[in-house]
Amino acid sequence: MPDPNPLIEISHVTHAYKTASGPLPVLNDLNIRAQAGTFTAVVGPSGCGKSTLTRLIAGLMTPDQGEVRLHGQKVSGPRKTVGMAFQNPVLLEWRTIIDNVLLPLEIVGTSMSRTEQRERAMSLLRLVGLEGFENKRPSELSGGMRQRASLCRSIVHKPEVLILDEPFGALDNFTREDLWQTMHDLRKAESFTCVLITHDLRESLFLGDQVVVLSGRPATTQYVMEVPLGPDRTLDDLYTAESAENLHILRDQIKIAQGRVAA
Numbered sequence: 001m002p003d004p005n006p007l008i009e010i011s012h013v014t015h016a017y018k019t020a021s022g023p024l025p026v027l028n029d030l031n032i033r034a035q036a037g038t039f040t041a042v043v044g045p046s047g048c049g050k051s052t053l054t055r056l057i058a059g060l061m062t063p064d065q066g067e068v069r070l071h072g073q074k075v076s077g078p079r080k081t082v083g084m085a086f087q088n089p090v091l092l093e094w095r096t097i098i099d100n101v102l103l104p105l106e107i108v109g110t111s112m113s114r115t116e117q118r119e120r121a122m123s124l125l126r127l128v129g130l131e132g133f134e135n136k137r138p139s140e141l142s143g144g145m146r147q148r149a150s151l152c153r154s155i156v157h158k159p160e161v162l163i164l165d166e167p168f169g170a171l172d173n174f175t176r177e178d179l180w181q182t183m184h185d186l187r188k189a190e191s192f193t194c195v196l197i198t199h200d201l202r203e204s205l206f207l208g209d210q211v212v213v214l215s216g217r218p219a220t221t222q223y224v225m226e227v228p229l230g231p232d233r234t235l236d237d238l239y240t241a242e243s244a245e246n247l248h249i250l251r252d253q254i255k256i257a258q259g260r261v262a263a
């Protein structure tokens, strides 16, 4: 039975960018529902409107038609209760790693004391394996380590909703799989509802409770897969016959979205 009160509710969202050559329709009657504490992976052809969707959820834009609701409240502007991480971690070189992680608390404000803030940041850095690197500068860390720090920064203020826009896209395969595991650890320790944009179908299956396939632009919700893997899933679960079958289904859906085969 679907939750009648999902935490994220995207209903009939339609949006077009105004460009010099006229309106560019990007989203068309898009619908997504995500229950509290779940992980939604969104996949779709390149340029179909995935990042636009993240901006709408974060309240950085409002749709032409339809609405985005968080906890039943219509999103009409940026919210403090949203955390974001992107493919490029964009850490500030003049701040140490821990001071980068603490940044959102400075921006959104907090009732935590300075000591509590540092304890909170350290507990996250410990969780992602960066204890001992808290006083380093970003350039002293590898790409994977910087992305770990970026993940800590995106959740340090305990956001209700975490939006990840291809955060593992620029990493090599081994580092990426390590980061998937880290993401699982963070999920168990924290209580956010996550929307992940990714081009990697294995990643969508490993991290997602549901995988939403968007059609080509203007994107609509083409297909939703409920992932049959539990919270204690491991990378080995990607190599079962059932996962192979599910990856096939997702790959076929992407081909349809790309217009390479008929629905």
Ligand SMILES: Nc1ncnc2c1ncn2[C@@H]1O[C@H](COP(=O)(O)OP(=O)(O)OP(=O)(O)O)[C@@H](O)[C@H]1O
Pocket: 017, 018, 019, 024, 026, 045, 046, 047, 048, 049, 050, 051, 052, 053
């Ligand atoms: N601010 C903007 N003004 C005009 N057009 C835009 C704007 N932002 C994005 N677009 C266009 O809207 C379309 C969707 O962009 P968006 O970044 O949402 O897609 P995406 O699915 O995230 O792409 P990718 O998979 O390549 O990362 C693209 O054609 C893009 O060029």
